[in-house]
Amino acid sequence: MELVKEYPISKRFPELPLLSAANAKKHPDLIPFAFGHPAKESFDISLLSDSAVSALQLDGPRALQYSGGAGPDHVVNWIQQRSKHVSIIVETQNILVTAGSMQAIDLATRTLTDPGDHVWVEAPTFFGAIRQFSLAEVKISSIPMDQNGLMTDELERKLKEAVKDNAPIPKFIYVMPNYHNPTGVCLSIERRKKLAELAYEYNFYILEDDAYVELSFSGEKLPSIYSFGPKRVIYLSTFSKTIAPGIRMGWALADDEVIIQRMKMLKSDGSTSVFVQEIISHFLADVKFEYHMKRINDLYCARKDAMINAVKECFGEEVAFTEPEGGFFLWLSFPKEVNTSEFASAALSRGVSFIESKFFYVDRAETNHIRLSFTFTNEEDIQKGVKRIAESYYQCKKSIEVLNGV
Template identity: 45%
Template sequence: MMTTPFEAFSFAKRIPSTPSIGSTTVTKPDHIHLSFGFAAPHLFPIEELSQAAYEAVSLHGRTALQYSGSGGPRKILEWIQNRSLVHGIQAELPQILVTYGSTQGIDIAARILLDPGDHVWVESPSFFSALQAFRAAEAVITSFPIDEDGLRVDLVENALLEARRQNKPIPKFVYTMPTYHNPGGVTLTTERRARLAELAETYNFFIVEDDAYSELNFTGNKYPPLYTLLPGRVIYLNTFSKIIGPGLRLGWMIADRRVIDKARLLNLGGSIGVFTQEILAQLLDRLAFQEHVDQLSQHYHKQRDIMAEAIKSSFGDHVTFHLPEGGFYIWLRFGEAVNTSDFLREAAERGVSFVDGKSFFAKPEGYHYARLCFSYVSEEQILRGVNILADAYFAYEEQRLFGVTKQRHL
């Protein structure tokens, strides 16, 4: 019956034309995923979770399955409130909104703050799902480099001065991952945090602070969340993905109550998965959380060291990187002429995946970077994976420099 061609319909302009990140080809059963920013599965609190799930259903099932749940959502708000205090964040319960992971938090922030054509400033590199959300919000994205101390706030300041002088648009918000940056691995210094907060106040923009990795602290060094410096102009995002498990898809937003009220008005899919919240509430009740997080941090710290050593011994002076103080990632910088996208497939065929640099940038740039993730894989896989990756790289290098196609035995 369909005679009008599909193409005759014009869909919303907001839909991005490409996925935020290319999928990885997996060809071997023992494929090593250095691309996955996944939590280490053996550290999931499975036993407690299994009990929690059973009890949430058997004790509270009839209410847990309704829209509003059985007290679990409130317990989770209270847990977030208490845990936030450890990081210096004071928030009343109506200032906290539970979201489907911090990715939904980013999407909500974009939808609250942005009309089509509005400006967003981001770090380069930045989190690809955030870039995708800003594209879907039809924002104009401008990016600013990071260095060892995080976002170059001085360049942001210059751009703001310039914008004001030339009557050009001030951003609606700056999206930043100040602590254990994904993918950069760097952390914004306390001085730069203070300066960025001052700029937000002076120039009347918001900061969307993505703090997804902050609990995974390898050094004990503490940095004030931007939220604590300017609570009225920071939308703070965090997630249970790294500290419990990403499959829960639960995170949270903390902001001025008036901001949270606006988020609620968007009415995105009704209430957030109450059933999962009931289970999580039971879990948090019985989990020694600080101990759990310390264990995670120690594990990822060790994994980081193993990967850093492996990179040095396999790549020598072909790469540089910042040793991250926390989080999941090492961000490799190759020589300027290298394009990591060009050996992505070669590496996959040899059994290793990583994410190429360009996936993290708003513009076509960053080709000579690559993100390796040390969280999901085992020690043995890190050693083997980095080694294989180096082989793929050197084969690519040889061909690039000398035009030689080596005979490969796969």
């Protein structure tokens, strides 16, 4: 048998750090605040089952072919109508159904950029998007956020500086306007308008990732960034948070049909599973969607309240946070001198996982935050999990004080 020689694989794969929670499943009593997953109680198993049977019985032979049956058209029509809730008016030919919103991010990135181009993101931002941008071999920079989202004044200052210095303008800016991952904040209407204005003035695109838009505890929906600048926005969303992530179905829409056509050209899988689209078309036809979302949002709101109460009880004034009005996440901020990675492993050994803040930054990383997901875990375990994190933090704090002779 010949010795196997070392093989030089592609150099495009970035060296990204392994999440501390990556081995979390190994703990037998894990409370997984690291998991950005929907609650299992949010899945309408009965209706999904009926929808799958209907897809086979009513149009099975066509639904199982490459091109599918009527389902994909029904799904696109539903997306078109639902988009009006965030002030988006779009033609069906400008909508592309994708294998989850992650594929939409990938397709948009490869459509808009070449290796070496510049992309700007919020600080902090979704680490999955950072990975996609890194694989596209672009240069990533960040703009800070506050409780009202991306700081557009700082963005404008940086754009002016780039023009003055003859430096590259970003090909696009990646933004999560509603219930941001990880901070949970929403971009204000004023900043949505300003961001769209800057996109027109400086000729860049906005990648508007609106995965959490339906998860509003009040039911209120703000107009999309797209509605203020459709010629320079690609809008993305997903069924992962409203139906189930396992169906792997999201979408992208753009006013410019050329953009959508080029994204289709890059979509090497052809059509997103036409049979799954057939199932989802039956689901959407039969579900009382507003009631469905109210049930989910009531569940998540109760879990969010449980987590906030536990944080207040266990940490008092030691941490700060902005209470989210929707979405999946609570972003805890510790004193500036704290490095949350220093007690992540201790928390994991106690049976609770979270994601420390260093993974959400591309430059000038802040290390004194953690992201907690309140959707996946029941209220009793939320109380236990927050207590375990507090025990890990205070033990770490005490050890540091001893070392420093305090």
